[in-house]
Amino acid sequence: MSQFPSLEAALKHFFGYDNFRHGQKAVITAALENRDVLALMPTGAGKSLCFQLPALLKPGLTVVISPLIALMQDQVDALTDNGIGATFLNSTLNLDQARSRIQAIFNGNIKLLYVAPERLFNEGFQQLLTDVDQTIGLTGFVVDEAHCVSEWGHDFRPEYRQLSRIRRRYPRTPCQAFTATATQRVREDIIDQLALQNPSFHCTSFNRPNLYYEVLPKDRKSYTQLLCYVRQRRGQPGIIYCSSRKKVDELADRLKQDGVKALPYHAGLADRLRADYQEQFIRDDVPVMVATVAFGMGINKPDVRFVVHYDLPTNLERYYQESGRAGRDGEPAHCTLFYRAGDIKRAEYFIELKEDEQEKRIAYQQLQKMIDYAEGIDCRRTIQLSYFGEQFPGDCGGCDNCQNPRPVEDWTIEAQKFLSCVARCRERYGMTYIIDVLRGSKKEKIIQNGHHQLSTYGIGLDHPKEAWKNLGRSLLHQGLVAETSDGYRVLKLNARSWEILRQQKTVKIAVERRQTAQEILGISESRLDAKILFGQLRQLRKQLADANWVAPYMIFSDATLRQMATRRPRTQADFCLISGVTSAKYQGYGEPFLAAIQEFCASQQPPKPQVNGTQLLTLQLYQQGLSVTEIAKRRSLTAGTINEHLATLLQNGEITDLDRLVKPAAQVEIEKAIATVGAESLAQLREHLQEKYSYDAIKLVRAKLLQTAKSA
Known part of the structure; x- marks a missing residue:
C-alpha cells in the first residue's frame, strides 16, 4: 500500500469514494494483515469492496469463489468499468476466451479471478492454481455467500463443503469469508468447514433502517x-x-x-x-x-x-x-x-x-x-434481529406493528407461570407442549409424563392458546427465555428468566387490542368497499374523459379518486376538501362524482331485517334455555334455520348474550377475520378462517357486530 498515504486515498483512487462505510475499514485492515476473516455484512453494506480493495493493494492474484454466474459477471463488469483488472472463468466461455484470460493472469494484468466452487476441483484448474502460486503468487481466497457452506444456512450447497480441501492444499494462503446472513450456528459451521484459523470476526448490524x-x-x-x-x-x-x-x-x-x-x-x-x-x-x-x-x-x-x-x-x-x-x-x-x-x-x-x-x-x-x-x-x-442474535429495542417506526402499535400490558404474572412450567417440565419441551400443560390439555403424552400432576397444570385457562403463544414469542424476542437450535425447539431458562421467577424483573408485552364493532365493520368498509368505489369512480372518470376529449388524469388523478373512495364526501363542502379538487374542477366535473359517491353509500346500508312470528317462537324457546339442537327438534326445523332466526334476533337486539352460542375465543378470531376481509362474503370469511368455524358461527358473530355498531 506504499503508493498510497492512506486506505482512504486508495479507496478514492480505485473506486472514487471519499469515505468507508461503517465496518469496512476494519475488515480491509484485517485482510491486509493476511489474517483469515469472517465478515457478516447485510446487503447494501458494501461487502464486495472489503475483499476487492485488499486484492488491489496486495501482490499476486486473489481468487473469489462465487455461487452464481450472474454474480461473477456483474462484479467483473463493474470492476473493469473502473479500469481494474478482474475476470472470471466459467462455463459460458469458449476455449479461446478461457486461454486469453489465463494468459492475462500470468501477464500480471488480473488481480481478481472469479470462479464457481465446483471449478476449484477441476484438475486443469488445480494445476493453474499451482502455477499461479509458484509464479505471480496466490494472495488469498475469498468465499462469497459463505452461508452456502452450512446445512444450517438457508441456501446450503454441497460443493461448498469441499472448499476445506483448498485450504489444506494452500494452508498459508489467507481466506476471507463473507455473508449477508448467518445465525450463530451458521457462523460456527463456516469457521469449521472453511478451516479458518483464528479468524478476525466482523459483524455489522443486520438492521436496515431504510x-x-x-x-x-x-x-x-x-x-x-x-x-x-x-x-x-x-x-x-x-x-x-x-x-x-x-x-x-x-x-x-x-x-x-x-x-x-x-x-x-x-x-x-x-x-x-x-x-x-x-x-x-x-x-x-x-x-x-x-x-x-x-x-x-x-x-x-x-x-x-x-x-x-x-x-x-x-x-x-x-x-x-x-x-x-x-x-x-x-x-x-x-x-x-x-x-x-x-x-x-x-x-x-x-x-x-x-x-x-x-x-x-x-x-x-x-x-x-x-x-x-x-x-x-x-x-x-x-x-428479525433476534434471529441473528442481535438485540433491538423495538419501536422502530418502520414496520406495520410499530406504526400501528398494540397496547402494552404487564404480563409478569403470566410470564412467571410460563417460565415456572418450563422449569417444572425440566426444560425438555417446546412452547406448544408448555402451553398445553398450562391450559390443562389431556393429551396422552402429558398424562404419560405425569405432567397433569404438576402445580402449573391447568393454571393458564384464563387466556386462550394464542395469547400464551404471543407471550412465549415475546419472551424469546426479548431474550427472556432461550431456545435450542439443534432442530428441536426446546425452551431453556437463562439468567433473565430467573430474574422474572425471583420477582426481580417485570415483563411487558404487546397484546392484541379487541376492536369495537364499529371499528371492525369500519375497517372492513375502508379496506374492501373503497376498492369497489374506486373502480366505479375510475369508470365514471373514463366516461367523462371520453365525452370531453381529454385524458382521464386531467379530470382527477388516481390519488384524488382514492381519497374520494376512502373519505366518501356527501356534501359539496366536504368534496372540495379533497386534495386535487379545486372550485373549477368541481364546477366542471364534481357533481357526477358526488352523486356516484352518495349512491354508493346508500347501497351499502341495507335495511335491518324485521323479526317475524316464527322467529319470535324460536326466541321464546331459546329464552326457556333450550339449545339450538333442541329447538330445531321441537319445531321440526333444521339447526341452520334456527341459527338464521337467532342471527336476526341478535341483529335486532332481542338476544344480547352471544357467549351462549359462540365461544368467546371463537368470537375474537371471527371478528379479526371480518376486520381483515369484510363482512359481506361468508364464503371468503370461512376460507380466511381455514374452515375452522361453521357458517352459522360466522353469521351469529356478524349479526352481533351489526347490532352493537348500530346501537353504539
Whole structure:
C-alpha cells in the first residue's frame, strides 16, 4: 500500500469514494494483515469492496469463489468499468476466451479471478492454481455467500463443503469469508468447514433502517391488493417472489393484462431469455420482475423500491436476504409479505420430501421462526434481529406493528407461570407442549409424563392458546427465555428468566387490542368497499374523459379518486376538501362524482331485517334455555334455520348474550377475520378462517357486530 498515504486515498483512487462505510475499514485492515476473516455484512453494506480493495493493494492474484454466474459477471463488469483488472472463468466461455484470460493472469494484468466452487476441483484448474502460486503468487481466497457452506444456512450447497480441501492444499494462503446472513450456528459451521484459523470476526448490524416491513393477509382478494400496491408504485423497480414457476408465469401474465409492465424469471426459462429479462429489469425497461428465489442474488440493482413475497418463504434467513434486495442505495423501500396459514402446509410438504431426518428437523425449526415473524405482533425488526442474535429495542417506526402499535400490558404474572412450567417440565419441551400443560390439555403424552400432576397444570385457562403463544414469542424476542437450535425447539431458562421467577424483573408485552364493532365493520368498509368505489369512480372518470376529449388524469388523478373512495364526501363542502379538487374542477366535473359517491353509500346500508312470528317462537324457546339442537327438534326445523332466526334476533337486539352460542375465543378470531376481509362474503370469511368455524358461527358473530355498531 506504499503508493498510497492512506486506505482512504486508495479507496478514492480505485473506486472514487471519499469515505468507508461503517465496518469496512476494519475488515480491509484485517485482510491486509493476511489474517483469515469472517465478515457478516447485510446487503447494501458494501461487502464486495472489503475483499476487492485488499486484492488491489496486495501482490499476486486473489481468487473469489462465487455461487452464481450472474454474480461473477456483474462484479467483473463493474470492476473493469473502473479500469481494474478482474475476470472470471466459467462455463459460458469458449476455449479461446478461457486461454486469453489465463494468459492475462500470468501477464500480471488480473488481480481478481472469479470462479464457481465446483471449478476449484477441476484438475486443469488445480494445476493453474499451482502455477499461479509458484509464479505471480496466490494472495488469498475469498468465499462469497459463505452461508452456502452450512446445512444450517438457508441456501446450503454441497460443493461448498469441499472448499476445506483448498485450504489444506494452500494452508498459508489467507481466506476471507463473507455473508449477508448467518445465525450463530451458521457462523460456527463456516469457521469449521472453511478451516479458518483464528479468524478476525466482523459483524455489522443486520438492521436496515431504510426498509419498511409489513405483513398483509392473503386471501381471494390478495391479487387486487397486490395490483393496487404495484400501481401505487408505478414505474418504480420491484421484485415479486412466488414459490413456483407456475405461479410466476400466471402472476406475470395477469399483471401484464392489467397494464403492469412485468416479466417472469425462473429456471424453466431458456438461459438467453432469462438473461434478456434480467437486462431489461436492470436497465429500467421493465419495472416489475415476478420471480422464483433464483432471481436477485448478485444482481447489482441498488434502486429496487419494493420486494413482495406473494408466498411464505421457508425460513427467516432467506426472507431477510431476499427482502434485503430492496433499497440497497439507502433510500426508503418497502418489504411486504402476503401471509395465510394455508401456505404452511405447502412448506411442510416440501420439508417432508427430505430424506435426512436431521435436515427435516432443521427445516421445521426454521419454518417455525418464519411463522413467528409472520404472525408476530412485536416490532418486526426485533423479531428479525433476534434471529441473528442481535438485540433491538423495538419501536422502530418502520414496520406495520410499530406504526400501528398494540397496547402494552404487564404480563409478569403470566410470564412467571410460563417460565415456572418450563422449569417444572425440566426444560425438555417446546412452547406448544408448555402451553398445553398450562391450559390443562389431556393429551396422552402429558398424562404419560405425569405432567397433569404438576402445580402449573391447568393454571393458564384464563387466556386462550394464542395469547400464551404471543407471550412465549415475546419472551424469546426479548431474550427472556432461550431456545435450542439443534432442530428441536426446546425452551431453556437463562439468567433473565430467573430474574422474572425471583420477582426481580417485570415483563411487558404487546397484546392484541379487541376492536369495537364499529371499528371492525369500519375497517372492513375502508379496506374492501373503497376498492369497489374506486373502480366505479375510475369508470365514471373514463366516461367523462371520453365525452370531453381529454385524458382521464386531467379530470382527477388516481390519488384524488382514492381519497374520494376512502373519505366518501356527501356534501359539496366536504368534496372540495379533497386534495386535487379545486372550485373549477368541481364546477366542471364534481357533481357526477358526488352523486356516484352518495349512491354508493346508500347501497351499502341495507335495511335491518324485521323479526317475524316464527322467529319470535324460536326466541321464546331459546329464552326457556333450550339449545339450538333442541329447538330445531321441537319445531321440526333444521339447526341452520334456527341459527338464521337467532342471527336476526341478535341483529335486532332481542338476544344480547352471544357467549351462549359462540365461544368467546371463537368470537375474537371471527371478528379479526371480518376486520381483515369484510363482512359481506361468508364464503371468503370461512376460507380466511381455514374452515375452522361453521357458517352459522360466522353469521351469529356478524349479526352481533351489526347490532352493537348500530346501537353504539
